[in-house]
Amino acid sequence: MIKTKIDKEFIVKIILTTFAFSSLLFLFLIFSFILFEGLPLFLKVGLKKIIFGFKWAPTKGSFGIFPMIISSFFVTFGALIIGAPLGLSCAIYLSEYSGKKMKMFLKPALELLAGIPSVVYGFLGVIYIVPIIRNNFGGAGFSLLATSIILGVMILPTIISISFDAIMSVPKTYREGSFAMGATKWQTIYKVVVPSARSGILASFILGMGRAIGETMAVIMVAGNALKIPTSILDPLRTLTGNIALELAYATGDHRMGLFSTGVVLLVIIMILNYIANFGIKRRVIK
Amino acid sequence: MDIKIQVENLKIFFDKNEVLKGVSIDVYRNRITGFMGPAGSGKSTLISAFNRMIDFEEDVKIEGKIYIDGVDIINGDIDGVSLRRQIGTVFAVPIPLPRSVFDNIAYGPRLKGITDKTELNELVRDSLKKAFLWDEMKDRLSMSALKLSGGQQQRLCLARSLALKPEIILLDEPCSGLDPISTAKIEDALNELKKEFTIILVSNNTKQIARISDYSAFFYMGELIEYGPTERVFTFPSQKQTEDYISGKFG
The missing domain is CATH 3.40.50.300 (P-loop containing nucleotide triphosphate hydrolases)
Structure with a gap:
């Protein structure tokens, strides 16, 4: 009798393990699919000509995506410049200043921000931000600036929730110790709380960057999608993700493979960012 | 009295x-x-x-x-x-800040705006002496306070509150x-x-x-x-x- 009971447990364990690893399988499939489709072009044209090539004319045999790599990094850092201070202040306010009731209202509201579809962000960008930039600063309005603002708002939930968790996990006793020595609230925050939560806060920035660099829909709508390296924040640009989404519908042959190569580069960048972020988070958890 | x-x-x-x-x-x-x-x-x-x-x-x-x-x-x-x-306060659980021994004691005085190096050195030494911790700590001032034993941490917290020159x-x-x-x-x-x-x-x-x-x-x-x-x-x-x-x- 006892034996059958153990067997049932064992079966449950096997099933759960299988399901758990199936997500890993999906990751593996996506990975191999993109590599399988994109790598041949790297072998054919050459890594250097793709990554450092300036000209993207896939139907004429030029597959340079350097301007897009640079553009992707520009919008990502632009998003960080806008999102990081906003997000960190919000996390600090939530954890240190807001009362229980305010927290109960603000946290769900911020989580809702993460649930808004990206096309809606893009829509808002086209209707409001682009015209405001066009009318006040000149240019077409579809620009690095507009994209950074939209992405900056979109990465807020990521930055806020992860840095909030990091700040909340700083022991209450650290704060008390600091207060007891006559520190003001603000002195305690910037001398004790934020430094103690540093690795988690950095991880939140990096995950936010990962989200910004991978965002597609909203970016296409406000970036202008011009194929060049932007020289001012009012210039239009095209990101790696935008390139794939814009052209995949009609691309064939080498052109199609070129888009997958863009995907490979994107994948590598995001993996590196995630690896760095995980490293930061893990160190904090182990401590 | x-x-x-x-x-x-x-x-x-x-x-x-x-x-x-x-x-x-x-x-x-x-x-x-x-x-x-x-x-x-x-x-x-x-x-x-x-x-x-x-x-x-x-x-x-x-x-x-x-x-x-x-x-x-x-x-x-x-x-x-x-x-x-x-007013100096020492809690039940010793709670040194995640910094060096020196910085823990200098934390309060620095908040008050004391930056003079010799003055801080003196304060730290005096405070540690009064908390009966100087002999154990004099060569380890730059060590992380989290590495001290429980009893040392508590005396560090005492020293830290003394550095405020409380009454x-x-x-x-x-x-x-x-x-x-x-x-x-x-x-x-x-x-x-x-x-x-x-x-x-x-x-x-x-x-x-x-x-x-x-x-x-x-x-x-x-x-x-x-x-x-x-x-x-x-x-x-x-x-x-x-x-x-x-x-x-x-x-």
């Missing part, structure tokens, strides 16, 4: 819960005053009113008066931050997590320190109170049951509850 802290009919409510029910007590200068009583007796709450750490709790209401050197710190025009720069030191069950040897070192330090400071020691350990305090107060359920010279309280307690508590019948 000088009165350092004078409490008049102090009532403290958490939400609607009356945790202190009208306590009046005089704490004398340059003496160790022991606050004892079972958990929930209100002794720690009273301490947190002295340094206004109680302000960080939510839904607190305070009635009554606390005078320190004649200044009303509850209703008067004084803010918690400047008050805490004149009052509040200790909230400072030895509850320490072994007898570490406890003895803290007690030795306190016996020296009372020459300079007014010390309030909160403890569950009646033997410790009997050993080192000059005056003893017994709290129970938010009320001050008995207060007087330690010798008198422990040999001829005037209240039945005090006698039961110090003889170990409850607590």
Whole structure:
């Protein structure tokens, strides 16, 4: 009798393990699919000509995506410049200043921000931000600036929730110790709380960057999608993700493979960012 | 004898819960005053009113008066931050900041705006000496404070509060997590320190109170049951509850 009971447990364990690893399988499939489709072009044209090539004319045999790599990094850092201070202040306010009731209202509201579809962000960008930039600063309005603002708002939930968790996990006793020595609230925050939560806060920035660099829909709508390296924040640009989404519908042959190569580069960048972020988070958890 | 802290009919409510029910007590200068009583007796709450750490709790209401050197710190025009720069506090669990030994002690003085290197060095050395920690720490000032033993950490916390040059030191069950040897070192330090400071020691350990305090107060359920010279309280307690508590019948 006892034996059958153990067997049932064992079966449950096997099933759960299988399901758990199936997500890993999906990751593996996506990975191999993109590599399988994109790598041949790297072998054919050459890594250097793709990554450092300036000209993207896939139907004429030029597959340079350097301007897009640079553009992707520009919008990502632009998003960080806008999102990081906003997000960190919000996390600090939530954890240190807001009362229980305010927290109960603000946290769900911020989580809702993460649930808004990206096309809606893009829509808002086209209707409001682009015209405001066009009318006040000149240019077409579809620009690095507009994209950074939209992405900056979109990465807020990521930055806020992860840095909030990091700040909340700083022991209450650290704060008390600091207060007891006559520190003001603000002195305690910037001398004790934020430094103690540093690795988690950095991880939140990096995950936010990962989200910004991978965002597609909203970016296409406000970036202008011009194929060049932007020289001012009012210039239009095209990101790696935008390139794939814009052209995949009609691309064939080498052109199609070129888009997958863009995907490979994107994948590598995001993996590196995630690896760095995980490293930061893990160190904090182990401590 | 000088009165350092004078409490008049102090009532403290958490939400609607009356945790202190009208306590009046005089704490004398340059003496160790022991606050004892079972958990929930209100002794720690009273301490947190002295340094206004109680302000960080939510839904607190305070009635009554606390005078320190004649200044009303509850209703008067004084803010918690400047008050805490004149009162040192040591908690039950030693809580060094995740920094070096030196930086932990220099933290308070630096907040006050002291940046002069020699002045800070002197403060750190003096504070460590007074907390009986200098000999152990003099070669390890740059070590992380988190690597010290529990007893050393607690003496570090004591040193840290001394660096503020306070007049009052509040200790909230400072030895509850320490072994007898570490406890003895803290007690030795306190016996020296009372020459300079007014010390309030909160403890569950009646033997410790009997050993080192000059005056003893017994709290129970938010009320001050008995207060007087330690010798008198422990040999001829005037209240039945005090006698039961110090003889170990409850607590």
